[in-house]
Amino acid sequence: MSGSRAVGFATWIDGEASSTVDAPHEEESAGNNKKRHQGKQACQQCRRRKIKCDETRPKCKSCGKAKLTCEYELPAGQTRQQALVENQSKIQRELEAHASLISTLRTLPSDAAVEVLNRLREGQYDGILVGRRESQDGTEVQHASFPWEYPVDNAEDDASGEDDETNSDATVSLPQSYTQSIGYNMALSSSQQSTQVPSMPFTGMPQVDQNLPHPGYYAPYMAYQTPAGGQQSLSMGTPAEQLRHGQIEISQQVSQQFHMGPLAEESHITTDLDEYLPCDTLQWCDTALRDLGFESLVIRSDRGAETTLAAAAHWALSSAARKKPDGTPITLNDAFRHGTSKENVSIEMWWNQQTRSMLGRERLAHRLAFLAVYIPIIRMAKLTCEYERLAGQTRQQALVENQSKIQHELEAHASLISTLRTLPSDAAVEVLDRLRGGQYDGYGSFPWEYPVDNADEDASVEEDEAFTEVGGGLKRYWHRT
DNA sequence: AGGGCACTGCAAGGCATCGA
DNA sequence: TCGATGCCTTGCAGTGCCCT
Structure with missing residues (x-):
């Protein structure tokens, strides 16, 4: 690299030039009086x-x-590219904060979402959102997580790549025999170790084939075990009623683990998830995993819209196929962890592509099944054939283009959040419902036109009026913007 | 004022070295 | 022998600013 090349003297340098100039340049200048x-x-x-x-x-x-007025485009000592990179990562973090909020809102049951919106209106989360991410002295505030973090959050957001999967946090306590049998290298605290079940044979979990690329991460796929002790897969032959019953229980548990704030009514939770996690999701996953021959023992995801669904499906499969060495059921914590990693970025990119593709037009359940199958494959391949930028595009061009794309997306997210926080609750809920229904996927094309019940109202009505209470309830109209 | 050359910063390829 | 790593060279896009 030529990074050591001297720079910085905005002046003519005489033939005997400054020692900060590179040797080649000195030679070059030897024949000239000045350079x-x-x-x-x-x-x-x-x-x-x-x-x-x-x-x-x-x-x-x-x-x-x-x-003349003297202005500089960049801070002193910073190259354009450095500035672009820095600015881009800043916008990216803001975008992630917004996306996280929207994703949470669209996954939450309606009343929990309203609760979040209320806090939003009260300005509780302002520091996390756009424009408020710098402290007084101009230094950047550490990336904050939203207060409605999921309780399964044991991620340290480390960037250690594949090791993410084998490092664990103390909140996940699998008995050592269990972890050893599947090749895990889990760091358990001494208190945990002391209370562990002594080594016991675990027939439900066969030794992993060491030839697999990541022996700690995969396990040969186990079929669903029927109460009678026999085995069958979660295929079309599984009694739908039984499967559905188990699934609703799982949905409830997942909901309780993942949803923040005051719990919604139980019926609401189950309806919410049940809608997105029909039987055929599990069947699809099961069939595909059987064909694949192995499954992920633990899956990991960030707080995207698919989080609860992926966790629920994977947990359903895991708990159907296995039990812990002490005979207790596998918990959600055993099957799923929250956290981002470098490789999760690849997953997310892939997921985004899927949700915008032909496949994305199918039911979410189908996409989820697809995702469940491909997570291990993507991780195995590590997407080594990825290009940072398009052919023929310079790094700087790519940075500029990407930055405007992120900026555009950020503005769309910010606009949506701003709309949600100004809308009356019932209107906001309706917008959220549409979000869940995929009507506004890719907020760039968010129509921002909501049904107006009382068309007679003056469209230029002041924002405050939108919150006017009528007859004890919120007046049911909102603006076109 | 601005054409156009000099220069910088960055990325990628080539090559040498080292350790498994 | 092969993969990992580091140094050197080369090429080029973008920018500074000489000079007409």
């Missing part, structure tokens, strides 16, 4: 006038002489 050396960043005026800029701040000599 041109340019600065790092000319001010806007000098750039426009194409004249030398001495880069002094706040006002360069040229601007001072010409009595």
